[in-house]
Amino acid sequence: MSTASTALPTLPPLVEPVESLSPAELERYSRHLSLPGFGLEGQRRLRAASVLVIGAGGLGSPVINYLAAAGVGSITIIDDDVVESSNLQRQVIHRDADVGRSKVASAAEAVHRLDPNIAVHTIEGRLTPENALELFAGHDLVLDGADNFATRYLSNDAAELIGTPLVWGTIFRFAGQVSTFVPGHGPMLRDLFPDIPEPDSVPNCAEGGVLGVLCGTVGSAMATEAIKLICGVGSPFIGRLLRYEALTGEYSTLRFSPDPDRPAVTDLTEAAAACAAVPAIGTAPGPTVDEIDIAEFRAREDDVVVVDVREDWERELASIPGSMHLPLGDIRDSGWEALESVLGGAGRSRAPVDIVIHCRSGARSAEAIEILSGSVPAGVRLRSLAGGIDAWAGQD
Incomplete structure (x- = not known):
């Protein structure tokens, strides 16, 4: 990128004027x-x-x-x-x-x-x-x-x-x-x-x-x-x-x-x-990830561990009961170690088999799973909640 001239540019008008104003x-x-x-x-x-x-x-x-x-x-x-x-x-x-x-x-x-x-x-x-x-x-x-x-x-x-x-x-x-x-x-x-x-x-x-x-x-x-x-x-x-x-x-x-x-x-x-590569409004951007739909999630809600990757203030608006909180930024910074720390802090000595990650609509949870996918221990399944908490709240 070269240095520009110090003279400020001027241009002629873009359009011809209308004949008159009322x-x-x-x-x-x-x-x-x-x-x-x-x-x-x-x-x-x-x-x-x-x-x-x-x-x-x-x-x-x-x-x-x-x-x-x-x-x-x-x-x-x-x-x-x-x-x-x-x-x-x-x-x-x-x-x-x-x-x-x-x-x-x-x-x-x-x-x-x-x-x-x-x-x-x-x-x-x-x-x-x-x-x-x-x-x-x-x-x-x-x-x-x-x-x-x-x-x-x-x-x-x-x-x-x-x-x-x-x-x-x-x-x-x-x-x-x-x-x-x-x-x-x-x-x-x-x-x-x-x-x-x-x-x-x-x-x-x-x-x-x-x-x-x-x-x-x-x-x-x-x-x-x-x-x-x-x-x-x-x-x-x-x-x-x-x-x-x-x-x-x-x-x-x-x-x-x-x-x-x-x-x-x-x-x-x-x-x-x-x-x-940019998704349409209402769809979650990012790569294709393993998802769990709302119907299955409702049926298995007591059998999975739910991790919320939204920010603190978003959880003040709504949160899934029993969900653990791990902001996406922590996953970006520390990957699997961040998730392991949260799971350990919850008194779990070993990673659960089925982890459901959610955000508001599915975009951030998809990114979280992409980041974590290379470090998942054998036998652990990571899934994104389809539609996020918006879809979950809509089922009430």
């Missing part, structure tokens, strides 16, 4: 109209713009809210998830009454509460290699608020192939990053991070946690980038990675340039393979 729109956007260098023409460009937002979650929520408030004329929202109560801590576009609804339906309704005149299109599904190129070609700009590496690289590669500008953001625990990729006008994501990381190389929000307000900080920065690109004002984060650490309140900027040795993206083959 008196109601002039009143609504009056604070924009008085901005030097932005004014009426900038607002007319926003009204003409068509934007695709990938994800209606932590980052998508502030992005969608602020683009709608700013007056972007057409917003397409793509997401395959439903609203859960644990989303509401950070996904501010949704409300308690939306729990159980599709996120795209909830987000679209929120946009129309804010501005009934915005055209909102929803896709209840994922960005895929099959639809990415058409979607990127059909919009002036894309903002990626996805929660997995595969989709982020798919977005980058589609942008590079089609030429559509892409605003990218990511969050983890107390930190966030933002950058802007404009094909032909600076480096892309693969110039900064050439290879697609393994799907489980970074814990997800459920495992690692995320500070709710961080989503607002990073998502607002992404929306700002979109407005700058649409209107041709300011200097976008092209060749720059904005980094924010919430605990220290510090911002820093990493400059980067195109890698002359990086192969150009010619198709979506690599991204497609990465996307195929």
Whole structure:
């Protein structure tokens, strides 16, 4: 990665402005109209713009809210998830009454509460290699608020192939990053991070946690980038990675340039393979493991040893009576020794024959079994509780 030029890039506006704004729109956007260098023409460009937002979650929520408030004329929202109560801590576009609804339906309704005149299109599904190129070609700009590496690289590669500008953001625990990729006008994501990381190389929000307000900080920065690109004002984060650490309140900027040795993206083959490894909503990621279903577990609950690999606070919400607690992090650190310690602490002189490991839905228990599988003593069977404690609680 070479050192970037110190000159900040500027680009012409992405879209031509609509012919005029109504008196109601002039009143609504009056604070924009008085901005030097932005004014009426900038607002007319926003009204003409068509934007695709990938994800209606932590980052998508502030992005969608602020683009709608700013007056972007057409917003397409793509997401395959439903609203859960644990989303509401950070996904501010949704409300308690939306729990159980599709996120795209909830987000679209929120946009129309804010501005009934915005055209909102929803896709209840994922960005895929099959639809990415058409979607990127059909919009002036894309903002990626996805929660997995595969989709982020798919977005980058589609942008590079089609030429559509892409605003990218990511969050983890107390930190966030933002950058802007404009094909032909600076480096892309693969110039900064050439290879697609393994799907489980970074814990997800459920495992690692995320500070709710961080989503607002990073998502607002992404929306700002979109407005700058649409209107041709300011200097976008092209060749720059904005980094924010919430605990220290510090911002820093990493400059980067195109890698002359990086192969150009010619198709979506690599991204497609990465996307195929990401499970659909409601399924447990990870390798295939030996599972026990709820019916068998209920029938044999007194004959097996149950190990809960969730965090302390999750057990406060619900726990299987008699289960032992061993957080997944301990298994990652110490493997079989961690499990043996818990079993020994329970007064067992030898490993039980049948151990059932569970988490919330099955993803973490599958990972735990993968880690432990190479060290299992002869005669011991490790199984993951299919559907986790969610499935167990649903049987009550």
